Amino acid sequence: MENKPLSPHIQIYKWHISSLVSISHRITGIINILAITLMCIWFALILLGESNYEIIKIFLQTFVGKFILIGITWSFSFQMLSEIRHLIMDFGYGFDLKITKITGLLVIFGSLILTILIYLIGRGLN
Amino acid sequence: MVQISLPKNSEVKKGKYFKDKTGSKNLRKVNIYRWDPSTGDNPRIDTYEVDMDNCPSKVLDILNKIKNEIDSTLAYRRSCAHGVCGSCAMNMGGKNGLACTTPHAEIDGDIDIYPLPHLKVKRDLIGDLDGLYKQYQSIEPWLKNNSTKQTTEIYQSKEDRAKLDGAYECIMCACCSTSCPSYWWNGDKYLGPAVLLQAYRWIIDSRDEERKARLKKVADEFKLYRCHTILNCTNACPKGLNPAKAIAEIKKMLATANV
Numbered sequence: 001m002e003n004k005p006l007s008p009h010i011q012i013y014k015w016h017i018s019s020l021v022s023i024s025h026r027i028t029g030i031i032n033i034l035a036i037t038l039m040c041i042w043f044a045l046i047l048l049g050e051s052n053y054e055i056i057k058i059f060l061q062t063f064v065g066k067f068i069l070i071g072i073t074w075s076f077s078f079q080m081l082s083e084i085r086h087l088i089m090d091f092g093y094g095f096d097l098k099i100t101k102i103t104g105l106l107v108i109f110g111s112l113i114l115t116i117l118i119y120l121i122g123r124g125l126n
Numbered sequence: 127m128v129q130i131s132l133p134k135n136s137e138v139k140k141g142k143y144f145k146d147k148t149g150s151k152n153l154r155k156v157n158i159y160r161w162d163p164s165t166g167d168n169p170r171i172d173t174y175e176v177d178m179d180n181c182p183s184k185v186l187d188i189l190n191k192i193k194n195e196i197d198s199t200l201a202y203r204r205s206c207a208h209g210v211c212g213s214c215a216m217n218m219g220g221k222n223g224l225a226c227t228t229p230h231a232e233i234d235g236d237i238d239i240y241p242l243p244h245l246k247v248k249r250d251l252i253g254d255l256d257g258l259y260k261q262y263q264s265i266e267p268w269l270k271n272n273s274t275k276q277t278t279e280i281y282q283s284k285e286d287r288a289k290l291d292g293a294y295e296c297i298m299c300a301c302c303s304t305s306c307p308s309y310w311w312n313g314d315k316y317l318g319p320a321v322l323l324q325a326y327r328w329i330i331d332s333r334d335e336e337r338k339a340r341l342k343k344v345a346d347e348f349k350l351y352r353c354h355t356i357l358n359c360t361n362a363c364p365k366g367l368n369p370a371k372a373i374a375e376i377k378k379m380l381a382t383a384n385v
Contacts, residue, residue: 005136005161005169007217007253009243009310014220018357019307089355092378095371100357 017104025082028075035072073118078111128311141170144196150177155236156188158200161247169247172197173236185218186225188237189251202251209364212299215242216251222301222362242304244313255300261317262298265325265344270336286332293327293372295365296320302359302369308352316352317344319359319369326372329379341385344376351377 045052059065085103088094094103132138141160146153153175161169174192181191186204193200204214207226214225217240219233230237245253271280303309303318317325322344329340344350350373359369379385 003135003166004163004246004248004254006132007136007159007241007243007245007247008132008138010130010307011132012217012220012238012240013243013305013358016358016361018355018361022354022356086355089374090377092371092374095357095360095368095374097357097360100360 016101017108018100021082021085021104021107024078025086028079028082031072031075032079035075070115070119074111074115077114077118078107081107081110081114135168137168139168139170141172144172144174146175146177148177148180150179152178154178154188154230156192157236157238158189158192158251159240159247160200160250162199163249178230181230183229183231184226185228185230185233185237185239186214188230189214189225189239200251201249210297212297215299215301215304215364216240217243217304222305224299224301224364227364242300244310245304253300253304257313258300258303258318258320261321262324265317265321265328265340267324267328269328269331270334272335280333282332289330289332290327292367293323293330296323296327296367297365298324299364301362301364305358305362307356307358308354312348312352315348317349319353319373322350322353322376323367323369323372326376329376338385341376341380341383345380345385350380353377 042056045056060069085094085107088103094100138159156174156176157171158174159169160172161167174196176188176191176196181187186207189200189202189204193202202214202216202225204226205211206213209224209227212224215222216225217238218225218228219238222242225239239251241247241251241253242255245255248254298320300320302323303313303320306319308316309318325340325344328334329337334340353370353373355370355374357370360367360371363369
């Protein structure tokens, strides 16, 4: 019988903090690559002319523009904190189930707090 | 390859409904994955109403009750019923574990029971673990000592023996490996947490003389480094072991030792 079915996997498996942080780490990683590419294009456009700068500025002040900026800020914050968590794990620490939960929560809430902080600092500088 | 959806022949359909016949007021619905190899049908979910007033505390007790009293066609593996043999590993309430040590009181709502994830199903709750056993064989899980003259025991200090704690207790139930998304997507090449924990167990054994060769053998982009510390394995282990930490230790040894 070679028609054996494959048992359900991701459809049924329960999520927990570590797996959520892990998948988010990957997703934010992809977002960051796109974000860096986007930023490079912005900078290149600025080099090409002053009027481009104005257009980008107007775009970034729209709702969508702000959403993208804040989204990127969160994505970078998350990636950074999660990477620190992985770095600590690479040293062989923090594998206790309770600790993985705590560090996972720290990454999630820390990234939100960091986003707000960066936003406020940015506004202060403006 | 990452394939999120199930192949066509594996899509789960709605199955039969077994209404309670005992007249009990304390009922729970139990949804069980069923697949009969003798028909060409897709797998289905059968629902059983189980009288919880006359059912002991573990999920395996529910399965036994269903098999004995409601539907004798249900197939599942079990043997010791004490969390020692590892036969009754399955997915209950979305988490892998041993049916004989998982209390059904810990599962909220209806009790969903599936075979271990991402395996070829042989029948109902029985998954095909041949691939995992082959991988286990590939790490050569036995003591390797090259001296032919030694006729006495090989001594081991208490400290060296203590290093094996947390690794030798593994019962190879496959709860961890089949909980691991990396193992789902790359199970043909990635060794998976269960086998890597055993690889670690032999690497750190002070009596073993093939430490370097063993390390070299697992130092592979796919065999070892598909572990991305998702930690589903440690969360799933019914014996409270920590395969993720063992894998991290192997990676650390490879990063620091001159292999």
